[in-house]
Amino acid sequence: MSTLPVVAAIDGSDDSLRALDRAVEEARLRAAPLRVAHVRQYAPWAQPDVLVAGPPDPDGDPVLDAARAHLGERDDTPAAEYAAPEGAPAVALPRLSADAQLLVLGSRGRGGFASLLLGSSSLAAARDAECPVIVVPRPGREVQAPPFDLGTGPRVVVGLHVDSPDEVTLGFAFTEAALRDARLQVVAAYPWPVQTWMTPPGQVVAPVIDEAAVASETRVLADGLLAPHRGRHPGVRAETHVLPGDAAGNLVAASRDADLVVVGRHRRRLLAPTRMMGSVAHAVLLHAAAPVAVVPPAPPEE
Numbered sequence: 001m002s003t004l005p006v007v008a009a010i011d012g013s014d015d016s017l018r019a020l021d022r023a024v025e026e027a028r029l030r031a032a033p034l035r036v037a038h039v040r041q042y043a044p045w046a047q048p049d050v051l052v053a054g055p056p057d058p059d060g061d062p063v064l065d066a067a068r069a070h071l072g073e074r075d076d077t078p079a080a081e082y083a084a085p086e087g088a089p090a091v092a093l094p095r096l097s098a099d100a101q102l103l104v105l106g107s108r109g110r111g112g113f114a115s116l117l118l119g120s121s122s123l124a125a126a127r128d129a130e131c132p133v134i135v136v137p138r139p140g141r142e143v144q145a146p147p148f149d150l151g152t153g154p155r156v157v158v159g160l161h162v163d164s165p166d167e168v169t170l171g172f173a174f175t176e177a178a179l180r181d182a183r184l185q186v187v188a189a190y191p192w193p194v195q196t197w198m199t200p201p202g203q204v205v206a207p208v209i210d211e212a213a214v215a216s217e218t219r220v221l222a223d224g225l226l227a228p229h230r231g232r233h234p235g236v237r238a239e240t241h242v243l244p245g246d247a248a249g250n251l252v253a254a255s256r257d258a259d260l261v262v263v264g265r266h267r268r269r270l271l272a273p274t275r276m277m278g279s280v281a282h283a284v285l286l287h288a289a290a291p292v293a294v295v296p297p298a299p300p301e302e
Contacts, residue, residue: 004101005035005081009093009125012038012063015106017070019136022291023104024071026134027078029179032101034080036071038063039092090124097129104134107285126285126294127265127277132172134260134293141289144253147187148241154182157254157290158262159247159280162188162221169264169295170226174233176293182259184238187251188222190214192244211244218242248283255288262293 008023010016020036027034038061064082071077085092097103107122126133158173177184192211219242230238243250255261263285266278277285277294285292 003032005033006102007035007037007096007100009037009105010067019104019106022136024077026102034078036067037083037096039089040084040086041088089121093125094128097131100131102132103129107135107137132293132295134291136291143256143289146253146256147243147250154180155185155258156182156260157185157258159251160186160188160222162218165225166264168298170229172295173262174229174236177236178233184236186240188218189243189247189250190218215242248280251284252287255290258290260293261288261290265294265296
């Protein structure tokens with residue numbers, strides 16, 4: 001059985017070349033082939049410098065030629081193939097993920113507004129892809145002070161919602177940490193301060209919520225959820241960090257100098273069956289200083 005490739009989506013921008021370098025690393029770690037794809041869109045209103053004229057032939061594509069030259073300067077490039085699918089990137093990129101184990105792309109491409117933190121194609125891929133997507137940010141993003149001692153050495157950071165755990169996302173994070181011989185830092189955030197309703201005069205006030213008890217319960221739940229994954233990956237040094245406040249904010253702060261931040265995409269809801277990007281995943285994509293892996297949920301059982 002052949003190994004599914006790691007797909008690098010490029011468009012000739014500096015962002016996509018950084019993503020290409022990351023895809024090489026991911027393919028090498030997985031002993032997987034590399035597929036370099038340039039989606040060529042044809043529209044009369046598009047910018048001339050964004051389009052590549054001619055048929056979708058990977059041998060006559062200057063963007064792919066530049067990628068070949070870029071990879072030729074490295075001595076660790078795995079076996080690579082090149083593709084030039086035609087169409088709108090927001091549609092074509094999720095299609096590329098159907099027969100890939102990982103899709104890697106930059107946070108921004110050549111089009112759009114320079115002030116945007118996340119391009120529309122990157123957002124569409126992260127939201128709609130069949131496989132996990134790694135989005136590589138531009139360098140130099142500033143984040144707030146980390147919420148705990150980050151330590152030294154390679155790190156993978158993953159978010160854990162103890163009330164609604166995502167086993168697929170946790171499994172991906174443990175696997176990625178094992179591949180990199182990295183510490184796995186699990187961030188389990190709990191809301192604090194807890195919002196309370198105003199009590200009318202004469203009524204009994206609800207007992208004060210003890211933050212220490214909430215933190216302790218969160219840790220117990222987190223450690224219980226992580227136990228099976230620790231058993232499957234005994235070589236991974238997994239740390240549990242129980243933190244008050246906003247989950248996205250804590251993950252973004254912990255992204256400083258991390259190798260990867262892992263978030264789950266969003267589960268389909270009964271009244272919202274279409275694919276969605278959760279608010280935490282969206283915020284982390286916009287602001288994290290490290291590459292972000294967005295993991296799709298497991299397909300629903302029959």
